[in-house]
Amino acid sequence: MxxxxxxxxxxxxxxxxxxGQLFNAALQESGVRLRHYALLRYLATVEGAPQRELSARLGYDPSAIVGLVDDLEGLGFVERRPAPGDRRSRVVVLADDGRAFLRDTDRMSRHVTDQLLQPLAEDERTSLHALLLRISDPASTA
Structure with missing residues (x-):
């Protein structure tokens, strides 16, 4: 067996x-959790996204996205704005305070990753990252 x-x-x-435990411990003082952090990191790569896109891209339940966006909006890290070309729809956009938060947490993020991957050599870390990308989003390699 x-x-x-x-x-x-x-x-x-x-x-x-x-x-998740390491990230949440490192983020604890900010009042942000890993799920919030992931949403902010995604928003840093786009000009804004509807909540349904955030749900699909991050793999979170749509009802969870509403709460996460509410939390981040309360902290001033994101804003809900009218969607370009469709004023009835709204998109979530990274606010300046959210960008500053991400800049301030870059070192922390690298430190957590270094803790996780400490047993691996640099070339192994690179290979692991490439493999994880390949299996985490098969459509991106098609």
């Missing part, structure tokens, strides 16, 4: 838990 640690899916799950 195979042991638990021979199951790659389980190991990925455990790594995800550990990553």
């Amino acid at each position: 195979r042991g638990l640690h021979s199951d790659t899916g389980y190991l990925l799950y455990r790594l995800g838990l550990r990553s």
Whole structure:
């Protein structure tokens, strides 16, 4: 019978838990959690996004996105604005305070990643990153 640690899916799950714990501990003082941070990081790559796109891209339940955006809007990190070309729709946009928060947390993010990947050599980290990209979004490699 195979042991638990021979199951790659389980190991990925455990790594995800550990990553989340480390990120949330590092972010604790800011009042932001990893889910908020991921949303901010995504918004930093686009000019604004409807909440349904945030849900699809981040893999979060649509009802969770509403709460996350509400939290971030309360902190002044994001704004809801009318969508270009459709004033009835709204998009979520990264605010200046959100950009500043991301700049201020860059070092923290690198530190957490370094903690997680400490046992790996630099070339192994690069390979792992490429492999994770490939399996996390198969459509991006098509």
